[in-house]
Amino acid sequence: TKTIKNVICTFCGTLCDDLEVDVTDDGKKILQVRNACAIGAEKYLHVGNPGRVIVPRMRQADGTYKDVSYDEAIDFTAKTLLKAKKPLFYGWSSTNCEAISAGNVLAEKTGGVIDNCATVCHGSSLLAIQDTGVPSCTLGEVKNRADRIIFWGCNPAHAHPRHMSRYSIFPRGFFTAKGQKGRKIICVDCRETDTAKVADAFVRIKQSYDYEIIDAFRTVLRGEEIPAEVGGVPAEKIKEVIEILKSGRFVTLFFGMGLTHTLGRNHNIDEAINFIRDLNDYTKAVLIAMRGHYNVTGAGQVLGWQYGYPFACDLSRLTVARHNPGETTSVDLLVRHEVDACVVIASDLAAHFPFEATRVMASIPTITIDPHISMSTELSDLHIPVAIVGVEVGGCCYRMDNVPIETRKCVDAPEGVLDDEELFNRIAKRVDEILAEN
Ligand code: SF4
Known part of the structure; x- marks a missing residue:
């Protein structure tokens, strides 16, 4: 051992x-x-699970799957992409940045749209951050400095289980030697989550009243009056929270999809950013998005540095990337039948998209690249299994605070199984060969 x-x-x-x-x-x-x-x-x-798929599977006319070689799978994918007018490449949040970069090359060659999971999670946060800017910091700084933590519309007790013990509630840091005892935790949510149960103050708001509540926080911060109740929260509670925050040395607001996906969406984040800016008149304050999949942040980074936009990049004009949420976003493209082939990679489109978008995905040629069987693999024409990043192959991934971290390989992948980067390079090479033949 x-x-x-x-x-x-x-x-x-x-x-x-x-x-x-x-x-x-x-x-x-x-x-x-x-x-x-x-x-x-x-x-x-579960890596060594005996039921794991280790060879590509092609859907047959009778609906069953037949094992095929990687060469056949690569040839089928290249031909499908070249035949399509506008293929969609969706996912990317559970693979490394090297694979995302290789996938971008393929999307450019085939004039596709490249989009990641932010399109249905923190896309609205990214829009607000690009519009407004973001006062932020690393998780290490939170651990070492933050004595006031706000969790807004997120539940790390379930979604990011060690976040609270490593960075936000319990750890003792350089300037936070008392750990939890020296911190005040505030939770804002429309339901009492397990995170809310460990908070010093729980602000239960009416669903979708986030914008109004942040606005009320800003108003109180400026010393002006607010109505007796805002969004289900008494004015006294809002004033109490503001006093807790003003008395801190370092405030960190962590926000999740409970803020990004309620009414207002990117405007909620605009308002949250402005609230944090206002708080900086009294104390140091920052905010950080609670990103879900381990490299969804990296997917945005790679697209950002290659095309200028963190998600929903339409490369069909080949010369310039177009980004227009509502037009170039995956769900909209699918429900309007504007894409005619789909590659689902390192994410499960069928498990998260609206039914109509999933139905359209299942009706067009679809290739799913995933180490595991998922809802998307079962609706695809081809499932290509790959090595698991962080277990069987390393590569760069970005933590939720935008810090790049080099992941490690622990064990060998099953014999013959390709990793994502290698697979995309080989598909791109096959695309070049077919183009040269014709
Ligand atoms: Fe748990 Fe892994 Fe997330 Fe850490 S990174 S909280 S160990 S799931």
């Missing part, structure tokens, strides 16, 4: 970097995982 230390957990956007993984001497099997939370550990312990 050998132990690999400082392994990066590639499950959620917290990207915990302190896992210890025991593997067999031949580097083929994971025996034990330490330090991970329950969901993180499951990812590592």
Whole structure:
């Protein structure tokens, strides 16, 4: 047995970097995982699952799947993409930046639209951040400095289990030696989550009244009067929260889809950013989006540095990327039948998109690239299994605070299974060959 230390957990956007993984001497099997939370550990312990798909599967006329070689799968994918007028490449949040970059090359060659999971999660946050700017910091600074934490529309107790023990509520840092005792935790949500149960103040708001509440916070901060109740919250409670925040040395607002997907969407985030800016007149204050999949932040980074926009980039004009949420976003393209082939990669479109968008996806040629069986793989014409990033292959991923972290390989992938980057390079090469032949 050998132990690999400082392994990066590639499950959620917290990207915990302190896992210890025991593997067999031949580097083929994971025996034990330490330090991970329950969901993180499951990812590592299920790698050797005997039911795992390790060869591509092509859908047959009778609806069953037939095993095919990687060469056949690559040829089918290249031909499908070249035949399509406008293919959609959706997903990218559970793979490394190297694969995303290689995928962008393929999308450029085939004049596709490249979009990531932000399109249905923090896309509205990214729009607001591009419009307004963002006062932010790293999770390390939160651990070492923050004594006031706000969780708004997010529930890390379930979605990011170690976030609270490593960065936000419990840890003792350089200027936060008392840990939880020295911090005040405020939770704003329309329901009492498990995170709300450990908060010092829980602000229960009426659903979709987030904008009004932030506006009321800003009004109180300026010393002006507000109505007796705003969005289901008494004025006294709003004033109490503002006093807690003003008395802190370092405030961090973590926000999730409970803020980005309620009425107002990107305007909620605009308002939250402005609230944090206002708070900086009294104390240091920052905000950080609670990103879900482990490299959804990286997907936005790669698109951002290559095309200038973090999601929904239409490359069909080949010379310039177009980005127009509502027009170049995946759900809209699918429900308007504007794409005629689909590659789902490192995400499960069918599990998260509206029914109509999923129905259209299932009606056009679709290739799903995923180590696991998912709802999308079962609606696809071709399922190509790949190596698992952070377990069987390394690569760069971005934590939720935009810090790039190099993930590690712990065990070998099953023999013959390609990784995402290699697969995209080979599809792009096959596209070039077909173009040269014709
Ligand atoms: Fe993995 Fe997230 Fe759990 Fe950390 S909190 S161990 S990154 S699933």
